Amino acid sequence: MPLWKIYHPVDAFSAQDKRAMAERITSIYAQLPKFYVGVVFQEVSTDNFYIGGEPADDFVRIWVDHIARQFSEESMKGKFLKAVSRLLSPYLGERDLRWEMHVDETPFSLWSIEGLRPPLPDSVAEVRWKTDNRATAYAEGEGAPAG
Structure with missing residues (x-):
């Protein structure tokens, strides 16, 4: 299971954007059953989203949980992060949204x-x-x- 939690400003993405992003994210995991991949979009109002102590209306935070597979090599981690940047660029960087992400890896045996x-x-x-x-x-x- 990769579970993606995408925290974003209200109205940053349309329903079509969300579907397209979820499809792109799922495509990264072609070796897995598709139903393993979950994507949750969570709108956060400006008065509930602060970066550096300041309200943020242009920031997206992505939190990914990996359980089905883990990265064993540093080079694979770098390739994954580059692929994510390429796939999400039309929805983030090209829209002048600041963003960051991280990936947690949970042991397969706890799933x-x-x-x-x-x-x-x-x-x-x-x-x-x-x-x-x-x-x-x-x-x-x-x-x-x-x-």
């Missing part, structure tokens, strides 16, 4: 979906979850990596 522990990456069950785009029960051996 469940609908009461099920997700199958391991590249397992038979994960391939099925990706194909079906939903969580389903699986036999013990199906949750281990294929091979």
